[in-house]
Amino acid sequence: xxxxxxxxxxxxxxxxxxxxxWQAYIFLAPAFVIAAIFFVAAIVFALYMSFNHxxxxxxxxxxxxxxNYVDVFKDDVAMTALKNTALFSLxxxxxxxxxxxxxxxxxxxxxxxxxxxxxxxxxLPTLTSSAALTLxxxxxFNITGPLNNFLISMGLYQHxxxxxxxxxxxxxxxxxMNIWSTVPNYMTVYLASLxxxxxxxxxxxxxxxxxxxxxxxxxxxxxxxxxxxxxLLTGIIGTFQMFDQAYIFSNGSGGxxxxxxxxxxxxxxxxxxxxxxxxxxxxxxxxxxxxIFVVSRLTEKLNGSNGLR
Amino acid sequence: xxxxxKGIGVSAVLLTSVxxxxxxxxxxxxxxxDFKGQTxxxxxxxGSDQERAGINKVIKGFEKKTGAKVQTxxxxxxxxxxxxxxxxxxxxxxxxxxSSMYPWFKKQGVLAKLDSxxxxxxxxxxxxxxxxxxxxxxxxxxxxxxxxxxxxxKKIMKKTGVKVTSIPTSYDGLIKWLPxxxxxxxxxxxxxxxxxxTYDQDMARNFTIMKTxxxxxxxxxxxxxxxxxxxxxxxxxxxxxxxxxxxxxxxxLGSGDNGTAFGTGKVAMTxxxxxxxxxxxxxYKTDFQVLPMPTYKGARRGMIFTVGWGEYAGSxxxxxANAWIAxxxxxxxxxxxxxxxxxxxxxxxxxxAIKLTDDANMKTWLDATxxxxxxQDGTTAATVNTSYQNFVAKAxxxxxxxxxxxxxxxxxxxxxxxxxx
Numbered sequence: 001x002x003x004x005x006x007x008x009x010x011x012x013x014x015x016x017x018x019x020x021x022w023q024a025y026i027f028l029a030p031a032f033v034i035a036a037i038f039f040v041a042a043i044v045f046a047l048y049m050s051f052n053h054x055x056x057x058x059x060x061x062x063x064x065x066x067x068n069y070v071d072v073f074k075d076d077v078a079m080t081a082l083k084n085t086a087l088f089s090l091x092x093x094x095x096x097x098x099x100x101x102x103x104x105x106x107x108x109x110x111x112x113x114x115x116x117x118x119x120x121x122x123x124l125p126t127l128t129s130s131a132a133l134t135l136x137x138x139x140x141f142n143i144t145g146p147l148n149n150f151l152i153s154m155g156l157y158q159h160x161x162x163x164x165x166x167x168x169x170x171x172x173x174x175x176x177m178n179i180w181s182t183v184p185n186y187m188t189v190y191l192a193s194l195x196x197x198x199x200x201x202x203x204x205x206x207x208x209x210x211x212x213x214x215x216x217x218x219x220x221x222x223x224x225x226x227x228x229x230x231x232l233l234t235g236i237i238g239t240f241q242m243f244d245q246a247y248i249f250s251n252g253s254g255g256x257x258x259x260x261x262x263x264x265x266x267x268x269x270x271x272x273x274x275x276x277x278x279x280x281x282x283x284x285x286x287x288x289x290x291x292i293f294v295v296s297r298l299t300e301k302l303n304g305s306n307g308l309r
Numbered sequence: 310x311x312x313x314x315k316g317i318g319v320s321a322v323l324l325t326s327v328x329x330x331x332x333x334x335x336x337x338x339x340x341x342x343d344f345k346g347q348t349x350x351x352x353x354x355x356g357s358d359q360e361r362a363g364i365n366k367v368i369k370g371f372e373k374k375t376g377a378k379v380q381t382x383x384x385x386x387x388x389x390x391x392x393x394x395x396x397x398x399x400x401x402x403x404x405x406x407x408s409s410m411y412p413w414f415k416k417q418g419v420l421a422k423l424d425s426x427x428x429x430x431x432x433x434x435x436x437x438x439x440x441x442x443x444x445x446x447x448x449x450x451x452x453x454x455x456x457x458x459x460x461x462x463k464k465i466m467k468k469t470g471v472k473v474t475s476i477p478t479s480y481d482g483l484i485k486w487l488p489x490x491x492x493x494x495x496x497x498x499x500x501x502x503x504x505x506x507t508y509d510q511d512m513a514r515n516f517t518i519m520k521t522x523x524x525x526x527x528x529x530x531x532x533x534x535x536x537x538x539x540x541x542x543x544x545x546x547x548x549x550x551x552x553x554x555x556x557x558x559x560x561x562l563g564s565g566d567n568g569t570a571f572g573t574g575k576v577a578m579t580x581x582x583x584x585x586x587x588x589x590x591x592x593y594k595t596d597f598q599v600l601p602m603p604t605y606k607g608a609r610r611g612m613i614f615t616v617g618w619g620e621y622a623g624s625x626x627x628x629x630a631n632a633w634i635a636x637x638x639x640x641x642x643x644x645x646x647x648x649x650x651x652x653x654x655x656x657x658x659x660x661x662a663i664k665l666t667d668d669a670n671m672k673t674w675l676d677a678t679x680x681x682x683x684x685q686d687g688t689t690a691a692t693v694n695t696s697y698q699n700f701v702a703k704a705x706x707x708x709x710x711x712x713x714x715x716x717x718x719x720x721x722x723x724x725x726x727x728x729x730x
Contacts, residue, residue, distance in 0.1 A: 056396040057417045071728065077721055139563040144501045160501070164560065165702040255699030257717075272389040274413045274691040275729035 050282035057276075068283035078284065081254070081261045082291075084171060088262065089239040089295075092178050097231050100183045104190035105220055108197075119191070126184040134248040137177045138164060164249070167259035174245050174260060182238065186231045193227045194220070225303065232299050240292045243268065263288045344377035349629045352391060352404030354384045359587050363649035370645055371636045377629055388691075395419050402624040403633050406449050408440040408615045409513065412688045420448040421620040421627060427635050432656045440683050441617045449617035450638045451655035453647060455582040456677035457514075457611040458599040458670075460589075465503060465577040469493040476578070479604040484549050491555035494577060505555035506578040507567050508547060510701050512694040514580070517610040517682040518543050526697075531689040533722035535697060536715040544704075544711050546605060551705045571595065582614065583674040587651040599670040602677060611681040615655065653678070689726050696722035 050069070053062040072078050103122060107115055125133070140147050141163040148160040163169040201219050210218070221228075243264035246254065252269070254261030263284060271281035355361050368379045382401050384390045388410065394400040395417070406414055414420050425431075428450045430438055441449030461473055471493060477486045483506075491505045509515065512526065519526045524539040534540065550556045557576070564570035568585035572593030580602065589595040602611040618634040620627065636642045643659045646652070653675055654660050666672045684690075696718040704714035 055417075056392065057419060059396070075724065077724065135565070138560070142563040143557070143561045144504075145563055162561070162706060165558075165706060166708070167703060251698060253695045253699040256702040257700055257714075258721075261699075269695065270725070270728075272392055273695070273725070274388065274410065274688065275725065277725070277728050280728050 046282045046285060049279050050286050052279045053276075054278040054282075055276040056278050064279065068280050069287070071280060072283050072287050077258065077261070078263075078266065080258045081263045081266045084259065085240055085242070085262045085264075088171065088175060088178075088242060089236055092175050092182075092239045093232060093235040095175075096179050096182050096186060096235055097228065099179065100186035100231065101190055101221070101224070101228070103183065104187045104194055105216055107187075108191060108194040110199075119188075122187060123184045125181045126188075128181065130181065130244050131248055133177060133181055134245050137173060138249065141173050165256050167257040170249065170256060170259045174242075174249060177245060178239070178242065182235070186235070189231060190224060190227060193224055197223055229300055229303050232303060233296050236296055236299060237292055240264075240288065240295070344375045344629045344632065346376075347626055347629050348378040348380055349403065349626055349633050350380045350382060350401040351633065352382045352384060352387075352394070352401035354387050354405060356584060357588055357650075359650045363646045366645040366649055367637050367642050370642060371633060374636065375629075375632060377632075379633065398623055400621045400623065402626055402630040403618050403620050405452075405616050406441070406619040408451075408617065408683055408685045409690050411441055411449060411617070411619075411685065413691070414619060415443050415448055416688050419622050421622045421624065421630075423447045423450065423620060423634065424631065427631060428638065429635075429656075432640075432658060433638075434655060434657065434678065436613070436678075436683055437615050437655045440615060440685050441619075449619040450634055451615045451617040452638055453643070453650070453652035454613055454615040454655050454678065455584050455652055456613050456674050456681050457580050457582050457602055458674050458677060459578060459602060460571060460581050460585075461578050461598050461600060462571065462574065462576075463596045463598055465494070465574065469497050469577075473598055473600075476600065477603070478601070480546055480550070483603055484553055487550075487553040487555035490577075491553070503574065504557045504562060504576045505553075506550075506557075507559050507562070507570055507576050507580070508550055508556045509567070509580070510558055510698055510705070512690070512697045513614070513684050514612060515544075515547065516684060516686070517612050518546055518605055520682065521606055521610065527686045527689060527693055529687075531687050531726060533689070533693040533696060533719045533726070535693070535718050535722075536712055541711055541715060544715070547701075547705060548711060571597075580611075583671065584650075584652055586670065586674075597670075599673040601673055602680075609677075609680045611677045613678060613681040613683045615683065689722070692725050693718075693722045696725070 049061070051063060051065060053064045053067075054060070106112070107118055107122075112118075128136075139145055142148075143160045143162050143164070147163070151157065152160060161169065163173050197220070201223075202215055205215050205219060241264050242262050246260045246262050246265045247268070250256070250260045250265075252265070254265050254269070267281045267284045267288070269281075270277040270284065353364060364381070368381070371377070372379060387405070387407075391400065391404065400419065406420075425447050428447060430447055430450075433451060434454070437451040437454055438447070441447060441451065459476075461476065463473065466473055469490075471490060477483050487505050494503045494505060495501065497503075512519070516526065519535075519540050521543050522539055524543050525534050525537060526540050528534045559565065559567045559570040559576075559579075562570045562575045564573065564575060567576075567579045567581045568588055570576045571579040571581065571585070572589055572595050574595075589597060602609050604610075618637055620630045620634060624630050637646070638655070640656070640659055640662065643654045643656065644663055647654045647659060647665075648663055653665065653671070654663070660666070660675065665675055697715075699721070700714040700718040703709050704711040
């Protein structure tokens with residue numbers, strides 16, 4: 001009886017304890033509805049389609065079991081696309097992370113003049129749309145373009161290299177382009193965190209006689225570990241989903257010689273090409289999702305972070 | 310069981326009534342001219358600013374005549390976006406169909422049958438209107454057409470001291486002549502600053518060459534057949550052209566398309582269509598002359614591209630959509646369109662009316678209609694073309710044989726085609 005007296009009766013209506021919970025749900029509702037329709041329902045529908053032979057236009061769904069998935073693993077082209085995508089990610093993600101970290105470290109060092117100007121200039125590539133960026137790079141790298149002219153005038157080689165149509169180069173050009181355009185974004189993320197790094201850490205290290213490299217290695221990098229996890233994860237997801245640059249580069253064909261074919265481009269080709277293969281496209285997309293999930297988890301573990309807490 | 314029978318009965322009644330209604334609609338539509346208060350939605354794309362101006366003129370004419378309103382839906386990536394609209398049953402009442410995509414649209418069952426007499430089908434150039442017919446029935450009406458010609462930049466020719474009349478009229482002649490011409494260009498403009506000529510790595514352009522002497526890049530069942538011996542024989546032409554070192558794709562020159570490369574003076578000659586005519590004149594102010602396409606194996610060969618109006622089978626305003634298509638492709642509608650845009654009309658009476666042949670350049674393009682091939686080859690042409698574009702560069706670069714490249718292209722295209730069945 002005494003206990004009951006002590007605890008106040010929960011107030012009714014929207015102001016009570018229960019009411020506050022309900023209020024929270026009401027505020028969450030719009031976002032929840034949007035997520036339910038555009039994410040959850042879309043994913044469930046894609047899963048459903050991946051087990052069917054689909055004709056979107058006549059809305060015919062014909063159950064085909066695991067056939068689409070079996071086809072993915074039997075398809076040489078899908079394996080090529082997967083190989084390209086993995087290679088792309090393997091080179092781009094570490095490069096963009098390391099370069100972004102180094103630039104951010106340099107820009108956060110005290111005593112550098114014109115810091116703000118550098119930050120602005122370095123950030124500019126991120127503001128460029130990737131479509132425009134691709135065209136600019138295609139101009140720079142084309143057979144009579146500035147890069148070839150420059151390298152020839154330096155006397156490095158005699159005949160211009162066909163960077164765009166030579167399968168040995170085309171994916172690498174896209175890699176350079178992607179690194180160049182994503183580094184500034186990650187650099188900013190790193191900078192934001194470095195601003196919070198107490199200067200006393202560095203001062204203490206200096207007293208102990210640490211070099212700039214040692215400060216970076218033993219203070220900055222460990223301090224930024226959670227941020228690095230974020231950068232790596234978004235980098236992996238972004239590179240595995242690379243589509244627009246490959247699409248513009250190859251006019252949607254994934255060429256030359258399948259060298260710029262990524263999984264996302266292949267999904268597009270099968271989903272919106274002039275064939276009724278939406279089911280196969282969905283199966284590819286599901287496989288891509290699983291791969292991204294596994295790779296992301298592995299990276300997170302390797303980076304020694306317990307997730308983004 | 311009972312409800313099942315009932316279902317059939319109900320749908321039978323519904324079908325008959327819909328059929329009757331549609332029949333009524335068709336009958337009245339050829340006469341009906343007053344559509345006050347109704348709206349027809351049309352799905353289009355803009356190839357240039359001129360096309361925007363052109364369609365607006367046609368729309369104004371139609372609205373004045375019928376009292377109906379025309380709503381445009383402009384697509385930026387037509388083949389992708391129209392599929393989404395068709396899946397959602399929200400497609401416009403009438404929309405553009407490229408001749409190469411017509412077989413695909415027809416197969417999907419999304420096109421309404423059109424009345425040949427209402428559309429004045431007999432007035433059109435037969436090769437163009439036949440591209441939109443299946444088993445004698447009409448499902449689309451060509452709004453215009455374009456052909457290819459060899460465009461020559463007169464200013465560049467003058468500067469290099471080469472006469473336009475000295476340009477060979479056959480590919481064989483060109484292959485021998487191009488290296489010398491390139492040397493002159495290099496001397497005047499600097500090495501490789503201006504290329505002699507562009508070529509295309511696109512089946513839509515290479516198709517007519519591929520088909521020469523019975524070449525069959527696509528089998529009748531739709532399978533890719535690029536590595537067949539006659540196609541390979543014909544592909545030698547492009548290998549020889551590339552070998553001259555004087556030709557390049559527009560992309561290699563850092564331009565999006567041939568017209569841009571030509572207009573910006575990066576290339577002296579280009580095989581391009583009449584759609585670039587107004588752009589060259591107004592935007593780039595290029596001084597050019599159009600020559601007929603070079604001959605290959607003794608005959609001139611080129612491509613015809615035609616886009617037609619199709620009607621959505623699920624349209625709720627079919628009589629109005631019919632009236633729109635009939636008007637847009639009529640003598641009056643096409644005259645407005647062709648005059649503004651610079652494409653060629655798909656009917657001879659319009660070509661005469663707008664005095665197209667008075668312009669020597671346009672006449673060259675118009676004459677090409679006689680020797681050119683319509684870009685259309687079944688429902689798999691787009692898939693085969695994607696695969697072709699993917700692999701052809703490697704062979705033209707000399708990295709591999711044409712046979713190996715085309716075999717890979719066939720394999721990839723056919724794997725995709727088999728998944729669709």
